[in-house]
Amino acid sequence: MAMQETAHAARVTSFLRFTIALQTLTIFLQAVSAGLLLTSSYGETLHSVGARVMYGASMLYVLAAVLAWKPGGGSPRSIWHASGFLALASVQVVLGIAHVPSVHLPLGVLMFALSVLALARR
Secondary structure, three states: OHHHHHHHHHHHHHHHHHHHHHHHHHHHHHHHHHHHHHHOOOHHHHHHHHHHHHHHHHHHHHHHHHHHHOOOOOOOHHHHHHHHHHHHHHHHHHHHHOOOHHHHHHHHHHHHHHHHHHHHHO
16 A cells, blocks of 8 residues: 555656646747747747746646645645746736736746756755
8 A cells, every 4th residue: 555655656746847847848938939039920929829838837737736735745835836836927928918028038037947946856
């Protein structure tokens, strides 16, 4: 029984790590698409689609954090971190729609840095 619980906890932790890596990758791709936004005709579409994917990755991170905490017996701290990222992603989307690049761009850099740190911590 303990072996099954350990295997389950390892899977949940791997899923959590995967979701953080996915979030980090999508935020990085948003920086790339922001550059394309300035230089190509398809950049706006790519950045808009990427924003939705990044937001979905942030929601998946929250789900993975809850799964790691409740059934896996992990720390609830991951839920706070994931929820914070989702809140930052929400602010980022609003700022992007409102065309406020003076805050949108630095916030994106901050989100990428925090996501890399979260990934390194896992």
